[in-house]
Amino acid sequence: MNKLELRITVRDWLSVLLIGVLFSGFLSILGYYILNLSMIHGLLFGITLGFFITLYSLIFISAMNQYLLPRVGKGWWNAIAALFSFLSGFLGTLCTYAVVETTSLSVIDLFRLHPLQSASIIGILTYLMGALMYRFVKARNEKEHINSLFIQSRIASLETQLNPHFLYNALNSLAELIHQDPNKAEEAVLKISTFLRNTMGEKPLISLKDELRNVRDYIDLENIRFGGAITPLIEHDETALHRLIPKFSIQLLCENAIKHGFNTASSNFQIHISVINTEKLIIRVSNNGRPIQNTAFGIGLSNLQERFSHLCNGKLTIESLDPPTYTLELKVCHENFDR
Numbered sequence: 526m527n528k529l530e531l532r533i534t535v536r537d538w539l540s541v542l543l544i545g546v547l548f549s550g551f552l553s554i555l556g557y558y559i560l561n562l563s564m565i566h567g568l569l570f571g572i573t574l575g576f577f578i579t580l581y582s583l584i585f586i587s588a589m590n591q592y593l594l595p596r597v598g599k600g601w602w603n604a605i606a607a608l609f610s611f612l613s614g615f616l617g618t619l620c621t622y623a624v625v626e627t628t629s630l631s632v633i634d635l636f637r638l639h640p641l642q643s644a645s646i647i648g649i650l651t652y653l654m655g656a657l658m659y660r661f662v663k664a665r666n667e668k669e670h671i672n673s674l675f676i677q678s679r680i681a682s683l684e685t686q687l688n689p690h691f692l693y694n695a696l697n698s699l700a701e702l703i704h705q706d707p708n709k710a711e712e713a714v715l716k717i718s719t720f721l722r723n724t725m726g727e728k729p730l731i732s733l734k735d736e737l738r739n740v741r742d743y744i745d746l747e748n749i750r751f752g753g754a755i756t757p758l759i760e761h762d763e764t765a766l767h768r769l770i771p772k773f774s775i776q777l778l779c780e781n782a783i784k785h786g787f788n789t790a791s792s793n794f795q796i797h798i799s800v801i802n803t804e805k806l807i808i809r810v811s812n813n814g815r816p817i818q819n820t821a822f823g824i825g826l827s828n829l830q831e832r833f834s835h836l837c838n839g840k841l842t843i844e845s846l847d848p849p850t851y852t853l854e855l856k857v858c859h860e861n862f863d864r
Contacts, residue, residue, distance in 0.1 A: 538583055545654075546575035556633060566630045573624060578617030578651055585609040586655075607652050614651025618644035692721075698750040709749055716746040729836060730858050733800065734766040740776050740798070747783060751794075755783065758797045765802035769858045771832045777825055778810040778851050786814025786849050808853040809844065816847035 550571030557567030589609050594602055622640050625632055636643045695717050702710040720742045731739075737759060744757050757779075779796050787794045794814055801807040820843055822830060833839035839855035 538579075541582065542576070542579045545579045546572050549575035549578070557631075560633060562631050562633070569630055570621070570625060570632070574618065574621040574647075577620045577624075578614050578647075581613040581617045581620075582610070582651070582655070585613050606655065610652040610655035611648040613648075613655070615644045615648035617651070618647045692717075695720075695746060698746070701750065713746060713749050716742060716749070720746060729772055729832070730769040731772050732766060733761070733768050733770055733806075736770055736772070736775050737761070737766075737798075739773075740779055743776050743779060744796070751787070751789070754792050754794050755787070756793065756795045758795055760798070761800035762802045765800050765806060768802065768806050768855075770806065770808075770853075770855060771829070771836050771858070774829060774833070774853065775808060775810060777829050778853075781826060781851075782810065782812040782814065782849065785817070786812045788814060804856075805839075806853075806855045808855075809850055810853075811845070811848050811850035813848055815849070817843060817849045820846075 550568050553567040553571030553574065554564045555567075557564050557570075586606075586609060589605060593605060597605070618636075619640060622632070622636055622644070695713070699710060699713045699717070702713055720739065740759075741757060744755050748755050775798060779798075782796050783794075791814070795812060797809075797811045797813075799809045801809075822841075826841065830841045833841055833853065833855065837855040837858040839853065839858075842852050842854070844850040844852040
């Protein structure tokens, strides 16, 4: 079953109701005016007609899409849709006629003298409008689906650029340790294995708790190379630990801090991570190393910024050059890109 062709949103139905009421109201006013009848009566008749046709369309088409079409071959779809669209207009017109007959509204003689024929004509018009709506909804849904696939592909591409970036650094550290300290080299291999196992899941979002655990593992791994000179200082609200954030986000900022801020002559390089849990999730990553010299984002930070935008409608900014401080602002994150 092609769900893209059957998916009609609440907004679609509200649009159909508005268009149907306006269209039928305008035509009724025009008809009543030509026949020298009350245009107010024509407007009320048209609004009632548009409402009942939309109501029957909602009932029939929703039931058809949910229960009938998924169980029959696609070759029958057009015929079944045509029948139900016609019935929506036919029954909607008869209901309008029955309601209006109980009021003092004037009715065009064609409806009063030939209700079935009139209802049939409007049923055919309803089918034609339904066919146009089907084409519009199908094209809209396909476009949204293509956009979603593109974004998912783009995010996967960005993540494949992040994984090797870390892995190259880790392997360089391992290469230095193999001959200097075999025990530390073995420890580094285990750390790399643990880190990759925790981060190689397919989902682009993980909990803040898991991301902070990855950060600690990453810094532990770097400390093997730098002799324990890097100290993580992490402050967070316990209620924030369940919040979803893009994978590698804080870890990448820590990696960037070590790459650009750490002075190998220093014996106490601190990376301070603070998390504020409000309607937005605000994460600050700062360090006591060298000031930021270049405010332009490189490949890693540009990729991170793009992932924030796609997944969380968030942003990455430089809050301070000295001490170097980056700020992440994230709204509610979603993996299904149909937001």
